[in-house]
Amino acid sequence: MSAAHNDGAALRERVHPDEWAARVQLAACYRIFAMLGWTELIYNHITLRVPDSASGGEMQFLINPFGLHYSEVCASNLVKINLAGEILDGSPHPINPAGYVLHSCIHAGVPGAHCVMHTHTTAGVAVASLATGLSQSNFYSAQLHGMVAYHDFEGITIRADEGPRVVASIGRRKAVILRNHGLLAWGETLPLAFAVLWTLQRACDVQLATQSMGAPLPVPEAIAAQCTRDSFQFDPAMSAGQDVFDALVRLLERGDDSYKQ
Structure with a gap:
């Protein structure tokens, strides 16, 4: 039995079952990002709140250990922190201040x-670096009508005073373009956040390809609004991304299920 497996088994015995379930889901998501190529060496973050049933109502969340590639993240090495950035689970791993500042302000606000x-995907940063931003010109961007927020670039997100401005920029819009920087999505569940980010990423992929060939053909406002209403992938009554996420977990497990450790 590996040391990582021993560590995972020991942690699982110490934490609330709902926290462990959140850890497994988040670790799977990191591995899926690696599988999709949505990685930036050891940088960028996916964070997930610890359920109130496990945190006692305190706002705590899980974040990747700084220094590990997404393909190395597993349930037991995720780091649990509070809104002050304090490590709560005795983890030996540090966290990236840039991830803590950006994500904590959104979780809290x-x-x-x-x-x-x-x-920080290539297509995402490219579209974020365009003055015109996301073009309402393809099948994917048409499903995000009225759902996209923008936040102006203020440098690396390590200053807490930027937090309120990030929250104000986002409002209630789940798809966020951080200008000159990259893409961000949030959701009431991890699968919903994934569905939003995947759609935004695909919209950027297609826009980048389109603009390399010529001017995009705009989708009329009324058609885009209708597409967004008709899209079921964000609807809680239609699984809100859960079925897509589950399919990717099954694909992941056919190759490697060590994320569960």
């Missing part, structure tokens, strides 16, 4: 932000 995801 945006009602329902149970999960927050941030990426």
Whole structure:
């Protein structure tokens, strides 16, 4: 039995079952991001709130250990912190201040932000660096009508005073373009945040390809609004991304299920 497995078994015995379930789900998400190529060496973050049933109502969340690649993240090495950035689980791993500052302000300031995801994909940063931002010109961006927020670039997110401005920029919009920086999504559940980010990423992928060939063909406002209403992937009554996330977990497990340790 590996040392990592022993460590995971020991932690699982110490934490609330609901926290362990959250750890497993978040670790799977990190591995899925790695599988999709949504990684930036050891940087960027996905954070998930610890359920109130496990935290006693205190706002705590799980974040990746700084220094590990997403493919190395597992349930037991995720780091539990509070809104002050204090490590609560005795983890030997540090956390990235840039991730803590950005994610904690959203968890604390945006009602329902149970999960927050941030990426620096090429297409995402490219669109974030355009003055015009996301173009309402393809199948994916048409499903995000009225759902996209923008936040102006203020440098690396390590200063707490930027937090209120981030929250004000986001409002209630789940798809966020951090100008000159990258993409962000949040949701009441991890699968919902994933569905939003995947759609935003695909919209950027297609926009980047389109603009390399010529001017995009705009989708009329009324059609885009209708597409967003008709899209079921964000609807809690239609699983809100859970079925898609479950399918990716099954794909992941066919190759490696060590994220559960």
